[in-house]
Amino acid sequence: MSIKAKSIQPLPRSFYDTGTVTVARTLLNKHLVRVIGRAVLIGRIVEAEAYGGQNDPASHAYRGPTPRNMPMFGEPGHAYIYFTYGNHYCLNVTTRRAGVAGAVLLRAIEPLQGSNMMKRFRPNVPELHLTNGPGKLTKALAIDKSLNEIDLTKQGPLFIGKASSEPPSTIKRSRRIGITLGIGRLWRFYIESNQYISRNASGNRRTHPV
DNA sequence: GAGAAGATCTCCT
DNA sequence: GGAGATCTTCTCA
DSSP, X not given: OOOOGGGSOBOOGGGGGSOHHHHHHHTTTOEEEEEETTEEEEEEEEEEEEEOSTTOTTSGGGGOOOTTTGGGGSOTTBEEEEEETTTEEEEEEEOSOTTSOOEEEEEEEEEEEOHHHHHHHSTTOOGGGSSSSHHHHHXXXXXXXXXXXXXXXXXXXXXXXXXXXXXXXXXXXXXXXXXXXXXXXXXXXXXXXXXXXXXXXXXXXXXXXX
C-alpha cells in the first residue's frame, strides 16, 4: 500500500523558525517527500547538521551573502541546494527569518517508499548505501539545482512532511563532518543505531552495513 | 582571469 | 585508509 503525496501534510513555516539547531534536531524522523511524475519517493530523515550564519565559520554564510548562498538569507522553510566537489549536490533547509542566515544540511534518510526508483538513480548500490550521505541522498531522489529555493512547506516536487507516527528512537549529537572550522560545535544530530546514518558516533565512515 | 578550496563519493590497495 | 575525480564558487591580483 503506497502513500500518496497528497495525504502527507507539509510541516508549517513556523516549524522552521524555531532556531537552526532546534530544527536540525526536530527534523529527525520527519518525512522527506520527492514527487517525480506519478511516483512518490519518501525517506525518513535520520541525520542532519545545523549551519549558522555569520557567526559560524563552517557555514557558507560566514562571509555574508553571495549569489550561491542567497537562499540561506531568505525565508525559512525553503531548499538551499548547492553543487560541491564537482560531483555532488547537497540539500539544505533554510531556518531563519529573511535576512538572517541559517540552514540545516540533510545528511541521510532511511528509504520508506520508492526505493526501487532510488535504486534506478543509484544502480548497483546496496540498499543501506542508497541514501547514507548528503550526495547520495540527493542522487537517489534526483535532486539538483532545479529545485533550489523551492518552498518545502507546500506540496510540490519536494517537501517535508510530518510522520503519521514517529518510531521510538534515541537522538544523539556529535561534531559536524567534513569541515575544518567551527568543529567544536555539536550541531550534528542523528538517530542512534540507525543503519542509514552516514558515519558512526566517532565520525568514521560507515563503509559496511552493521 | 587565475588559482585554490571544497558541508563528497568511489575505487583501489 | 588514501587518493583521484570533477567543477562550482570564491578570493585575490
